[in-house]
Amino acid sequence: MSTATAVPVAPAGALDVQAIRRDFPVLAQRVHGKPLCYLDNAASSQRPQCVIDAVSDYYETSHANVHRGVHALSQKATDLFEGAREKVRRFIGARSTREIIFVRGTTEAVNLVAQSYARPRLQGGDEILVSRLEHHANIVPWQMVCQQTGASLKVVPMTRSGELDFDAFRSLLTDRTRLLALTHVSNALGTIVPVERFIAEAKRRGVPVLLDGAQAAPHLRVDVRALDCDFYGFSGHKMCGPTGIGVLYGRESLLAAMPPWQGGGDMILEVTFERTTYNDLPYKFEAGTPHIAGAIGLGAAIDYLETLGLDRIAAAEHDLLEYATARLAGIPGLEIVGTAPHKAAVVSFTLRGVHPHDIGTILDTEGVAIRTGHHCAMPVMDFYGVPATARASFAFYNTRDEVDRLVSALHVAQEMLG
């Protein structure tokens, strides 16, 4: 089914950020007359030329439908598509490509597990455990399945620093807990959740674990076997890949026992009006023509990230985080929201006297793109008693100079409205 590919070797030493920036055509533009300073990577990253080329090359030279035709192009498209699946498998350390389901993104990954894994198993009185840190995409699908089955949603509380309360988590694990759905990295605050501890405890109680890896996959090395999680979802567009493509990793034994969640082409072996035989994994969960170009682009993004080296990416981003945290903390009236000791390169903050929405507009006119609002994590905002925060989120192609521009733009906002 898959051909093994070699892991690209990352050169030693630190990243050459200026060279990397030239890989990203979008970064060269000016916004409102100022060089673009893109600090909204937690919402969506940018794409290097090699990803853009992989997608356009595919359409220019190789497109046909996959898994169907005997003709040359169909085979070429299938090889590229399945080659991308193998790259994903290797990227997250899965045992088999049968465990790699292409989906639209993390949201669809969570919904698939909620509807196909959880829904048939849940009964009234059962419990699904999530955390206070979750993105709405790891809350709402569980609320929906709870409404459908009579199960209830339990929430692991968070602490003032933006960490999860492990002791409270342990007391929330009960004989009725059927699944733990946990974020790997908080999108709103950047907290890196020590998921290994949570998974180990859940496993001890026989509770399967889904991780929302949307914010983790682009920034730290993910190994689903080492994590020992049962499901792991992530999105292509947050890791330099195309929009509309993402991955659900699932432990094969669980996936095999799950019913399909959508019916259509590609997910069947045989159809009569009396009965349908479903296809094998992973195709059982990929009804309809998939996002072939998206998968190929995601494969190219993985190649790119691995060439740079995930460890070096994490180191570069950690440097930006520390620098940004120190610079921002020096602004009078600025309060950083989320101060966990282990964080991805995300800094959420409020500025006295200036609403986050105004910060966003003022920074935009300075060419600085950040996210303002609730970050699809309203329970986190409620916890801190704020309607919104401003959030700067960094990628390996950002620089300390850009942090300085962020700080200067915040001074402009303070002068104007503070």
Place this chain on the structure above:
Amino acid sequence: MDLNDLYRDVIVDHNRNPRNFRPMPDADRHAEGFNPLCGDRLTLFVKLDGDRISDVSFQGSGCAISVASASLLTESVKGRTVPEAERLFATMHALLTQDDAPVDVPSLGKLGALSGVREFPARVKCASLCWHTLDAALHRQSEPVKTE
């Protein structure tokens, strides 16, 4: 795009010191406005003397544009009749959303300061929230208003 066109002195002043920013326990009408995406949230209170708006106030939190717009609204509709306020709502809607709106900006007085918002499409809903909320209050609409 010029920031000073958005954050004019009148806007900055009304954001820092919002007028008629108080609850009104004996209000005849009130309505809530909420923009979930940015978190702007306000409650608008209206006291009526027949057809005339004898008092109007608001409470809530939001960005400078939404707070200043609500503050300016209270100053401008107090004393007007309900049909006059509704006409003003239509005028403000046109001012905020149409490039070539046939609006005599100077005649709007301080409200004219909001004309710069049009150049910032993402912020139009901030400025219009209070007007939609007033409309809901005058029409006894019970559902919270959203402009997103």
